[in-house]
Amino acid sequence: MQTSDHMKWLRLAIGAVVMLALPQLVTSSFAIDIFIRILLFSFIGVAWNLMGGYAKQLSLGHAAYFGLGAYTSTIMQVNYGISPWIGMIAGGVVAMLASLPIGWLCFRLRGPYFTIATIATAQVLMLIFLKFRDFAWGAEGTTIPNLGSAPLMMQFEEKSSYYYVVLGLLVVGLWITHRIEQSWIGYYLVAIGEDEDAAEAIGVNAPKVKRDIYMISAFLTALAGTFYTQYIYFIDPATAFSFNVSIEAALVSIVGGIGTLWGPVMGTVLLETTSALLQSWLGSSVGGIQLTVYSLILMAVILWRPTGLIGFATDVYHRYVRRKPARA
Amino acid sequence: MWETLAQAVINGLLIGGIYALVSIGVTLIFGVVKIVNFAQGEFVMIGMYISFFLATQFGVDPLVSLVISMPVLFIAGVLIQHFLIRRVLGPNDMPQIFLTFALSLLLLNLALMLFSANYRTVHTSYSDEAWHIGGLYIPVAKLIAFAVAMALSGLLWVFLHTTDLGRAMRAASQNRDVAMLMGINPNRVFAVAFGTALALAGAAGSLLMPFYSAYPFVGQVFVLMAFVAVVMGTLGNVMGALVASLMMGVAESLGIQFVGADSGLIVVFALLLLTLAFRPSGLGARRGR
Numbered sequence: 288m289q290t291s292d293h294m295k296w297l298r299l300a301i302g303a304v305v306m307l308a309l310p311q312l313v314t315s316s317f318a319i320d321i322f323i324r325i326l327l328f329s330f331i332g333v334a335w336n337l338m339g340g341y342a343k344q345l346s347l348g349h350a351a352y353f354g355l356g357a358y359t360s361t362i363m364q365v366n367y368g369i370s371p372w373i374g375m376i377a378g379g380v381v382a383m384l385a386s387l388p389i390g391w392l393c394f395r396l397r398g399p400y401f402t403i404a405t406i407a408t409a410q411v412l413m414l415i416f417l418k419f420r421d422f423a424w425g426a427e428g429t430t431i432p433n434l435g436s437a438p439l440m441m442q443f444e445e446k447s448s449y450y451y452v453v454l455g456l457l458v459v460g461l462w463i464t465h466r467i468e469q470s471w472i473g474y475y476l477v478a479i480g481e482d483e484d485a486a487e488a489i490g491v492n493a494p495k496v497k498r499d500i501y502m503i504s505a506f507l508t509a510l511a512g513t514f515y516t517q518y519i520y521f522i523d524p525a526t527a528f529s530f531n532v533s534i535e536a537a538l539v540s541i542v543g544g545i546g547t548l549w550g551p552v553m554g555t556v557l558l559e560t561t562s563a564l565l566q567s568w569l570g571s572s573v574g575g576i577q578l579t580v581y582s583l584i585l586m587a588v589i590l591w592r593p594t595g596l597i598g599f600a601t602d603v604y605h606r607y608v609r610r611k612p613a614r615a
Numbered sequence: 616m617w618e619t620l621a622q623a624v625i626n627g628l629l630i631g632g633i634y635a636l637v638s639i640g641v642t643l644i645f646g647v648v649k650i651v652n653f654a655q656g657e658f659v660m661i662g663m664y665i666s667f668f669l670a671t672q673f674g675v676d677p678l679v680s681l682v683i684s685m686p687v688l689f690i691a692g693v694l695i696q697h698f699l700i701r702r703v704l705g706p707n708d709m710p711q712i713f714l715t716f717a718l719s720l721l722l723l724n725l726a727l728m729l730f731s732a733n734y735r736t737v738h739t740s741y742s743d744e745a746w747h748i749g750g751l752y753i754p755v756a757k758l759i760a761f762a763v764a765m766a767l768s769g770l771l772w773v774f775l776h777t778t779d780l781g782r783a784m785r786a787a788s789q790n791r792d793v794a795m796l797m798g799i800n801p802n803r804v805f806a807v808a809f810g811t812a813l814a815l816a817g818a819a820g821s822l823l824m825p826f827y828s829a830y831p832f833v834g835q836v837f838v839l840m841a842f843v844a845v846v847m848g849t850l851g852n853v854m855g856a857l858v859a860s861l862m863m864g865v866a867e868s869l870g871i872q873f874v875g876a877d878s879g880l881i882v883v884f885a886l887l888l889l890t891l892a893f894r895p896s897g898l899g900a901r902r903g904r
Contacts, residue, residue, distance in 0.1 A: 590714070
C-alpha cells in the first residue's frame, strides 16, 4: 500500500498549505469570521464526537465544559492577570475534573436519559454562574480588557491570528482522534457504542473507558471555551453555557458522519455555510430561521442518511468513481 | 409561617397537575414506544397557541378549546408516529433521540418565525378570580386546570385498565415481544400511545392559557419538569409520573417561596441529580431489582 500512503500524505500536505494560505488569500473580515466559526465548531464537534460518536454516549451538555473553560481562563486573566494561554490549560483541567462527578451521575443512565441528565448538568452550571455574583460577575458578565496586540495574552490585532490559533486547536483535536481511532481504546469505544453489555461481557472495562474518554472530550471542549471568550472579548453565563453550543457540537457530528474522523468538520462546513448564506440573504432579522434549517437538515440526515455526509460521499464515490470491492 | 407553607404547597399542587399531564405523556410514549419524546414540551406550546388563536379570533374560551386542541394533537401524534417515529424504531438510540430532538428544535423555531418571541395572553372572566379559604388564596383558573388535569389522568387510567386497547398498550409496555406474540398490532398501539400523549400535552396547553403566557420557548419549562418527574416516578410508570409531577410542583413552589424567586429550576435540577445519585431507577422502584 505504498502508493496510497504517498497519496494520503500528499493530500494532507495540500490541505495544510491551503488552510495556512486561506486567510492570506481571502482578506474580507466577514469571510475570516466565518472560517473561524467553522474551525471552532469543527473542533467542538471533534471533541464531542470522541464520546458521542465513537462510544455513542449522546451528550447534549457539552456547554458545561465550554463554559467552565471560558470562565476559568477569564477569571484567571481578569482577576489575577494570568495569561489565557495558561488559563486555557487550567480550564481544560477544571473541565476534566468536573467531568468525573458529572460522568459518575450521568453514566448511571443510558440512552435518552443519559442525554437528559447531561442537559441538566449544563443548566445547573449556568444557574450557578448566574448566582455567583462576587466571583464571576453574575448575569451581566464582563468584558475582557482589550490590550491591543498582546499575543502572550491571546489577543491579536489581526483576525487571521485567531484563525491560526483555532486551526491549531482543530489539528490537535483531529490528531488525538486519529491516535485514539488507531489504538485499542478506539475499538473499545466502538464496542461500547455498539452494545455496552456485550462489550463488558468480552472484558472491556466500560465504566473506565467511558470515564477516560469523557475527560478527554471535556478537556478539549474547555479549550474551545477559552478561545471563544478571547475572540469575542466578552463572557456571561448565557453565552458561556449556551444550550446552542451543546446542540451544535452534536449536530455537526451527526450531520457530517457520527463516529468518523472528518465527520464533524464536514458537518460544520455544511451547517455554518448554510447559516452564513441564510444570514446574507435574509439578514439576521428573522429569528429562528437558522435552527429551523438546521433541524430540517438533521431530520433529513437521520431519516435518509444515518451515516451522514461522510457516508453519502463514500456511497457516491463507490458508485461513480471506484466500485467497492465485492464482499466475500 | 404555616400559612405561607400551606399556600406554597397549594400553589405547587395546582401547577403540578399541569406537569402531570406532560409527564404522563412522556412516560406513556417511553413505556409503549420505548423512545423519549424530546418534543413533548413543544406540543404544550402548540396547544397554547391553538387556544390563543381560537380565543382571539373566534372568542372561544380556552377551556372550551380543549375539545379542539386535544383531537388536533391526537391526529398530529398519530401522523408523527406513522411517518417519522416508525422509521427509526430499533435498537439504535441515536436516530430516536435526535429525531424527536430535531422535531423539538423545528417546532420551537417555526413558532419563533411565525409568531415572534412575544408573550401572548388570553384574559378570561375567571382569570383574576380567586377563592379565599381561611388565609389561603386559591386562583380559580388554576383550580379548574388542576381539576381537569386530574380528571383526564383518571380517564386515562380507566382507559388503560378497562379497555382492550388500553390493556394492549400496557401489555406492549411491559413486554413488547410477548405482546406481539399475543396478536397485538404494535403499529396501532404505538400510534394510539403517541396520539394520546400529544393530546394530553395539548390539553395542558389549553388549560394553561387562562393564567399563563404563550411564547415559543414555553414548552421547555414543562418538558424539563416532565423529564425529571418521569425519572423520579420510574420510567414508563404512569402513576409514578403523576405522583412525582405533583411532588415536583410542590418542590418548585417551596423553592420559590423559601429560597428565592429564580431558584425553582435549581431545586428541580437538584432533585433530578439527587435522584440519579441515590435512586437511579426511580423513587418507587424496589432496590436491587
